[in-house]
Amino acid sequence: MSSASTNILRRLLESPNIPTQRPVLRANFQSNVSGLYIIGDLAGAPVVKLAMEQGSDVAEHIASTLADKSSDPNIYDLVVIGAGAAGLNAALGAQDRGLRVLVLEKNKIANTIEDFPEGKWIYAEPDSRPSKGKLWLDGSRKEDLIGRWHDIIRESRLAVHVEEGVETVRKQKDGSFEIVTARQRYHALRVVLATGQRGNPRRLDVPGEDLEQVYHRLYSPKHYQDEDILVVGGGNSAIEAALTLAEHNRVILSYRGSEFSRVFKDNRRKLDTAVKEGKLRVIFRSQPKSFGDGVCSLDVEESTGRRRALDIPYHHAFVLIGADAPSEFLRSLGIRLENDWTGNPLVAALLALAALAGVWMFGGKTGIAALQGLGLAGSALTLAALGILVVLARRGNRFAWLGVSFVICYTIYAAKQPDGFEYWPYRGWGARALTFWNRPWSFWYTVLYTLIMTVFGLQAMKRWGFAKRDRFQIWRYASLISFQWIFFFLIPEFLFRWAVEYQWVGAKLAHDPVFAGQAWRAYGLVYAWPLFFYTFFGNPHEIWVIWGLLLAFVIIPVLVLFHGKRYCSWICGCGGLAETLGDRWRHLAPKGKTSVRWEFMNGIVLAAAAVITVLVLARDTFRILARPSVVGLEYYHLFADVWLVGIIPVTLYPFFGGKVWCRYWCPLAKLMQIFSAAFTRFRASRFSIQSNEKCIACMECTRNCQVGIDVMSYALNQEPITNANSSCIGCGICVTVCPMGVLSFQSVVAGENLVQITMPSH
Numbered sequence: 111m112s113s114a115s116t117n118i119l120r121r122l123l124e125s126p127n128i129p130t131q132r133p134v135l136r137a138n139f140q141s142n143v144s145g146l147y148i149i150g151d152l153a154g155a156p157v158v159k160l161a162m163e164q165g166s167d168v169a170e171h172i173a174s175t176l177a178d179k180s181s182d183p184n185i186y187d188l189v190v191i192g193a194g195a196a197g198l199n200a201a202l203g204a205q206d207r208g209l210r211v212l213v214l215e216k217n218k219i220a221n222t223i224e225d226f227p228e229g230k231w232i233y234a235e236p237d238s239r240p241s242k243g244k245l246w247l248d249g250s251r252k253e254d255l256i257g258r259w260h261d262i263i264r265e266s267r268l269a270v271h272v273e274e275g276v277e278t279v280r281k282q283k284d285g286s287f288e289i290v291t292a293r294q295r296y297h298a299l300r301v302v303l304a305t306g307q308r309g310n311p312r313r314l315d316v317p318g319e320d321l322e323q324v325y326h327r328l329y330s331p332k333h334y335q336d337e338d339i340l341v342v343g344g345g346n347s348a349i350e351a352a353l354t355l356a357e358h359n360r361v362i363l364s365y366r367g368s369e370f371s372r373v374f375k376d377n378r379r380k381l382d383t384a385v386k387e388g389k390l391r392v393i394f395r396s397q398p399k400s401f402g403d404g405v406c407s408l409d410v411e412e413s414t415g416r417r418r419a420l421d422i423p424y425h426h427a428f429v430l431i432g433a434d435a436p437s438e439f440l441r442s443l444g445i446r447l448e449n450d451w452t453g454n455p456l457v458a459a460l461l462a463l464a465a466l467a468g469v470w471m472f473g474g475k476t477g478i479a480a481l482q483g484l485g486l487a488g489s490a491l492t493l494a495a496l497g498i499l500v501v502l503a504r505r506g507n508r509f510a511w512l513g514v515s516f517v518i519c520y521t522i523y524a525a526k527q528p529d530g531f532e533y534w535p536y537r538g539w540g541a542r543a544l545t546f547w548n549r550p551w552s553f554w555y556t557v558l559y560t561l562i563m564t565v566f567g568l569q570a571m572k573r574w575g576f577a578k579r580d581r582f583q584i585w586r587y588a589s590l591i592s593f594q595w596i597f598f599f600l601i602p603e604f605l606f607r608w609a610v611e612y613q614w615v616g617a618k619l620a621h622d623p624v625f626a627g628q629a630w631r632a633y634g635l636v637y638a639w640p641l642f643f644y645t646f647f648g649n650p651h652e653i654w655v656i657w658g659l660l661l662a663f664v665i666i667p668v669l670v671l672f673h674g675k676r677y678c679s680w681i682c683g684c685g686g687l688a689e690t691l692g693d694r695w696r697h698l699a700p701k702g703k704t705s706v707r708w709e710f711m712n713g714i715v716l717a718a719a720a721v722i723t724v725l726v727l728a729r730d731t732f733r734i735l736a737r738p739s740v741v742g743l744e745y746y747h748l749f750a751d752v753w754l755v756g757i758i759p760v761t762l763y764p765f766f767g768g769k770v771w772c773r774y775w776c777p778l779a780k781l782m783q784i785f786s787a788a789f790t791r792f793r794a795s796r797f798s799i800q801s802n803e804k805c806i807a808c809m810e811c812t813r814n815c816q817v818g819i820d821v822m823s824y825a826l827n828q829e830p831i832t833n834a835n836s837s838c839i840g841c842g843i844c845v846t847v848c849p850m851g852v853l854s855f856q857s858v859v860a861g862e863n864l865v866q867i868t869m870p871s872h
């Protein structure tokens with residue numbers, strides 16, 4: 111592959127990593143290196159209380175599973191790396207359970223919190239959970255919190271080596287670990303990694319950045335008085351630093367963007383005031399090119415697009431542009447990260463093809479004489495190719511997983527076509543081979559679909575509903591599972607026939623062959639045009655036409671008025687599979703502006719569906735439309751009904767989350783988006799998500815949004831999320847995961863709460 115196409119592929123595949131890429135974790139916070147545990151910020155605990163909880167839980171687990179403690183004084187039972195909330199609580203908990211513990215800390219105790227500005231208030235959210243473990247936590251100033259933690263460490267006689275960063279950890283043949291710092295080597299039976307994500311301040315990598323007057327943190331603003339200061343960055347830390355420093359200094363804030371999009375509303379307001387009062391100058395679209403002795407050279411892009419160099423005199427410069435996740439450090443320890451695209455795409459593609467070629471030989475319909483009678487060899491080829499793919503995949507080769515996922519999903523859909531119309535290599539035998547007890551594969555496909563939705567739906571209900579005590583999510587998953595069972599399985603497969611047989615629909619309809627013989631039209635009871643446009647095709651009974659029109663153009667718009675696009679997250683079977691089977695991969699939804707721009711594709715599918723509907727309905731009147739309507743339907747079926755709704759998105763669940771079809775190709779989602787955006791603009795919509803001022807920029811909401819919305823940016827700006835500015839489907843997961851209770855569903859009209867998410871306390 112050319113380097114340009116490799117780069118595009120890599121950008122696309124790694125787009126879900128934009129907010130945070132975390133280590134792959136097994137049960138009880140164990141990484142792929144057995145005996146090495148990862149907790150805290152690094153493992154997705156976004157606030158102090160949850161980091162403490164993880165520390166406490168991992169200590170309990172390690173103490174209960176470590177059968178033989180070390181009798182060698184040179185080998186610790188447990189070494190904890192990182193003395194933050196998670197690491198300290200883990201170490202204290204393990205020590206209390208009789209383990210010999212050492213904590214290694216790169217900087218100071220609780221360094222992340224130490225780095226916050228003086229006097230910063232630490233919230234003890236979420237309120238609904240009590241704090242766990244020995245560390246103290248309550249809403250307090252950072253100095254008080256850290257003071258208490260020092261007391262606890264002293265009283266517990268916990269061994270903490272500060273200013274001793276860990277450089278590497280090596281697993282030994284006997285299963286123990288060697289932990290290497292700049293000063294010493296340690297040995298331990300178990301290791302807990304609790305290094306957080308904020309340890310590596312991001313750098314500009316420009317000449318002069320290592321000068322002593324250029325800093326990557328602001329410890330104490332009070333040290334600086336009446337000086338020229340340059341602050342570089344556009345996030346909350348940079349803005350807060352600039353505002354504080356501007357009280358007693360001449361400050362310039364340089365930011366590479368043209369506006370601040372991820373800052374607290376309050377910070378933006380204070381910044382505007384400071385700029386208006388002349389206390390602070392902001393230079394947008396500017397980037398330092400070099401730091402000299404007393405002068406920084408900025409590269410500035412003017413509104414005309416022309417670039418110019420601007421020299422800024424400075425006594426001190428603060429580069430506050432965020433922190434890099436410690437991905438390289440983790441990889442160097444052999445820890446696997448989620449969504450790391452390793453492996454060779456070509457090898458995976460060839461193996462997937464070999465697996466299907468084996469199926470082809472097995473089916474005996476190759477039409478090639480030399481391959482006849484080689485069914486056994488074919489099945490051996492399939493098993494061997496799939497076996498290699500699975501082995502590679504289990505070693506972390508993501509392209510191999512993609513190959514396995516494709517072979518499974520393709521098989522399910524390719525064989526599902528009617529007998530004789532299946533796709534290669536199943537043509538002429540696939541549907542029959544998968545017919546059991548006189549029921550076609552399409553029936554068993556529905557059974558499989560319903561079972562998968564039930565099993566994974568109950569798991570998701572446990573994860574978001576019961577575990578988080580969130581009734582909204584319990585009802586949502588109950589609704590999705592119920593709609594699937596009633597409207598997409600029991601009615602079309604059984605109840606419709608019984609309704610006709612036992613005349614529940616009245617004698618007239620029961621004896622009408624146009625109505626009685628078409629159970630499949632029952633899918634149109636809930637699937638609205640244009641998702642299911644067959645309601646209007648093929649000589650339907652008038653009841654279906656009336657219902658189809660009512661559903662698409664009255665019921666759906668009314669639903670949208672009150673609930674936005676919640677049809678996708680409460681009712682629809684396609685969205686249902688994504689919310690249940692796809693739930694475990696929801697954090698892998700493509701993120702970033704490019705991924706949002708690609709949503710234009712569902713407009714194209716909507717337009718195609720509308721054109722084909724018109725062609726089919728008008729073809730009896732205008733004979734000239736007969737051929738185009740048949741061709742249009744064939745292509746729409748092939749592309750939309752098979753590839754775009756079935757094979758591609760489900761294949762991609764483990765890589766891009768469950769909402770690929772819903773977000774990029776579903777024409778009904780687009781239609782609802784149009785209705786909902788219009789209702790919002792006319793201020794009639796009752797649907798929006800609002801934020802309070804407590805966001806701590808932990809990114810949990812953004813990470814878990816299955817349609818890739820940067821929820822955090824809205825929360826920081828306290829800007830409502832509506833369907834005029836996003837493709838939100840109202841699943842409420844962002845509300846559920848937010849540890850600070852920032853988000854809530856409210857009406858655009860009056861601002862009153864519509865749906866309360868209840869998280870009762872213990």
Ligand SMILES: Cc1cc2nc3c(=O)[nH]c(=O)nc-3n(C[C@H](O)[C@H](O)[C@H](O)COP(=O)(O)OP(=O)(O)OC[C@H]3O[C@@H](n4cnc5c(N)ncnc54)[C@H](O)[C@@H]3O)c2cc1C
Nearest residue numbers: 150151156157158192194195196216221222233276305306
């Ligand atoms: C601006 C901001 C405001 C916040 N406000 C709040 C709030 O009000 N309330 C709240 O609950 N949470 C808040 N948080 C979140 C909170 O800070 C984190 O959830 C918490 O600190 C995570 O704890 P941790 O132990 O996982 O990681 P950390 O606290 O980051 O601790 C990790 C430790 O590991 C050390 N370390 C790193 N690398 C190494 C190495 N190689 N060797 C040895 N040691 C290493 C670091 O120096 C650090 O001390 C806020 C975060 C930010 C950024």
Ligand code: SF4
Nearest residue numbers: 815838839841842844
């Ligand atoms: S913004 Fe929130 S409610 Fe909307 S789709 Fe994303 S996670 Fe669901």
Ligand code: SF4
Nearest residue numbers: 805808809811825848
């Ligand atoms: S709104 Fe999002 S980023 Fe802000 S605290 Fe809640 S989950 Fe974290």
